[in-house]
Amino acid sequence: MRLPTTLDRRSALVVAASGVGAALTAGCSGSIHPPSPADAPSAVRTAGSAPADVDPDLRSRAIADERRLLAACAAPAGQEPFVTLRQLHRDHLRLLTGQAVAAPAAAPGAPAAPQLAAAERAAATVRRADCVRASPSLAPLLASLAASAEVAAVLLTP
């Protein structure tokens, strides 16, 4: 991934008075160059600096949490937001493991949303702490997973 210079970013932000540049919302998300889905798992394994040796453990912990959360979202078919959350966790696992993940069997009873929300929040806290320790190549993914878990918790909260 490349971190564009601040100058790149500011020029993308635009000054209307100058009559040049892009719009208020242009630019920066497009400047991110994460690995493609196909090569992302190997790419995130490869660290670019000293903390690289902790990355495998951090990834393993993320995978374990995602599997646990996916299993906890085994709601009856069609019930939202659990269907959406299951898909989210499957997407996360697919990227982290490099393999497609089957949907868990639907559980007969309604899941307990408050407990699941608490689990998502706890996972967010752990991912955010792990992202601080991770290599520069893994840290954005862990931060993104933390953000996703925060969003999941909000979806589960009335």
Add this chain to the structure above:
Amino acid sequence: MTDRAAGLESVLAGEHAAVYGYGVAGAVLVKLQAPVPLIAAARGGLDAHRVSRDRLSDAIAAFAGTPPGPLAAYQIPFALDTPAAVLRLLIALEDRLCGIAANAVEVSVGRPLSADVLGAAAVRAAQLRLLSGLPAAGAVLAFPGLPRLR
């Protein structure tokens, strides 16, 4: 500007843009007599971005950097003639900030702050999508800030 704080400076520039955009959005929503939840979301977002902006400025100063100020003006990319258009702007602002923050997380200095900004922007983006009428499946992104991983 210091290299050490470069990531945070980028995030701060994004917050300045968000504060501007939310300020405009709030005024337009009032003028359009938009539903109260939309106006409340715009006001809440403006307050949150101001707090984040100030927190980032303080952090950059603590790293012996000079916090960048806002630009003189920003260009709104499309006409804000309906509440839906305003919502679209706010969602785009949050998604953009997610991208900036995810990029900044690569830099170790200020990484927790960048991660906090990413989480907060992702939550607001999802809430705004829900407000716009999208179902849950369309309101959340699998990898906030890293859309190409999807």
